[in-house]
Amino acid sequence: MTTGHLLVIPKVHVPFLAGLDDELGQEVFRVGRRMAAALRASDVPCDGLNVFLADGEAAFQEVFHLHLHVFPRTPGDGFGLVADWRVRPRDELDGVAARVRAGLIG
Template sequence: MNCIFCDIVSGRSDASVVHEDDDVMAFMDIRPWTSGHLLVVPKRHASGLADLDPGDGAAVFAVGQRIATALRHGPMRAQGVNLFLADGIAAGQEVFHVHLHVVPRTAGDGFGLRGMPKSPSRVALDQTAGVIRSSLT
C-alpha cells in the first residue's frame, strides 16, 4: 500500500505538524487552498469513510473543531473556516487515507464551493430521504 499520510504518521515523511495525540495527527497541507490550510488524519489507516472506525472519526472531527476555533480566535484571525472531507474519486478524493481539510477563510480569499444548488420539491426530497433512510445500517 502506497499511502503518503501513512508515511507521515509513521515519521517516514516530513510534515509540519500542528497537533498529534495517540489517535490523530494534524499537519499543514503542502498544496494549500488558503494560508493555514491543514489536514487532520486518523493514525489508523482507513482508505474511506466506510473503513473508518467511528471513534477515530469522532477524534478527527474533535481535533478539526479545536483547530478551527484556534484559527478563528487565535493570531491567524480567520473570518471563517471550512471543513471538507472527500470520500471517493467522484467526490474529489486524491489520497486514499481519510483526511479532514481545515481551511481558514477570509473575505475575498478566492476559495469556495462553485456548484449551483437546486430546488427540488418536498416530494422529491421525501423520496430521496426514504431511499437513504432504508440504506442505513
C-alpha cells in the first residue's frame, strides 16, 4: 500500500475477526500498536498511520487468515477511501444501532 506497510499475522488460523478469542485479539492489536510506534520512531516517511483489517469478501478480504495492516501515510501517497459520507438521519442511526445490539452475544 505504502512504503513501510506492515502486517500483523497471528500464528493460529482464524479466518475472521469474530473468531478471535479475547486474548489473541488483544495480542494482535498490542503488536499493531507497537508496529505503529516503531514506524513513527523510524526514518520511514510517516506523517500519519492507518490500521486496517478486512473482514469478509465484501470488505475486500482476499486472504482468509486474519491479518492486521499497519501502514504509514504521507501527503499525496495515493491511498484513499471512497464512501458515501452523507449524514444519516437520527432515526436511521437509532434503528441500525438497535439491530446491532440485537446481534450482541454474551
